[in-house]
Amino acid sequence: MYQLYYLPGACSKAIHVLLLELGQQVELINKNTVSDFAALNPLGTVPVLVDGDKVLREGAALVLYLLGKHPNSLLAASGVAREQAIENLMLANASLHPAYAKLFFLRAHILDETALAAGYQAAVQGIEQLWQVVDDRLAQQLYLGGEQPSPADLLLAVYAGWGGYFPLAIKLGSNVERMIAAVRARPAFQQALIAEQ
Ligand SMILES: N[C@@H](CCC(=O)N[C@@H](CS)C(=O)NCC(=O)O)C(=O)O
Known part of the structure; x- marks a missing residue:
């Protein structure tokens, strides 16, 4: 085990x-x-x-x-589908995860409320830019993996929940919201x- x-x-x-x-x-x-x-x-x-x-x-x-x-x-053994799935995995793990990590870092290290609010705003802009890329990729499909979730879908459904820890609205996009709801509904x-x- x-x-x-x-x-x-x-x-x-x-x-x-x-x-x-x-x-x-x-x-x-x-x-x-x-x-x-x-x-x-x-x-x-x-x-x-x-x-x-x-x-x-x-x-x-x-x-x-x-x-x-x-x-x-979840991941094709070879070919373009595999390459795209790995790109999406890295988009999630190496770009969106660190973008959210900025929010946690700011909360831990910036004591001045005005500076914190400005920092949050800049970080959210970066996060929303990344979600927009994901939203575009989901325009014709439920999951980044197509009809089946890919590894990136699983990661993103977890990261999307982190916005709730902060006093800010983070726009995910309607396609992203649909994908996240589908991942979260999985047993x-x-x-x-x-x-x-
Ligand atoms: N690059 C690492 C990042 C891992 C990471 O930042 N994990 C966070 C939680 S999402 C963590 O363990 N933070 C330390 C803590 O909260 O004590 C990975 O993808 O595994």
Whole structure:
């Protein structure tokens, strides 16, 4: 069985959902209950996945590891569909995730309220620009993966929830909202939600 180090609602939830989509059993370990988490990940971040004697880090790497190991319909084995799915995975993990991380950083480090509001506004502009790209890609299809979710859809459905932690409206776009509702309605997402509560 896999062990997944997580924080409730964090990006680790996408790995949790993916494991359930793949029909895998997972033992969840809240990072905050581990006294020496730095031994597993010196960066202190989740997700960390333990598979036997392997300790794996970095969300996108975990996604590719799991999809390479278990038969699935989330990622094509080769060709243009695979290339697009990996581009979308990186758009989510390497662009949208850091864009949201700016909001958390600002809240932790900017004490002046006016400066904080200006920082939030600039960060939200960047986030909305990225959602617009995703929204455009969803114009003709429910998921970035087409009729089936791709890994990026799972990640984005988790990230979209982070806006609720801040006193700002973040425009996602109607296609994005439709995709997120569809991902969140999936049994794997619901199961992960309950398990992390
Ligand atoms: N590049 C890393 C980023 C991971 C990351 O930033 N994780 C956040 C949660 S979404 C975290 O663990 N933050 C530390 C904390 O909240 O204690 C990845 O994709 O795995």
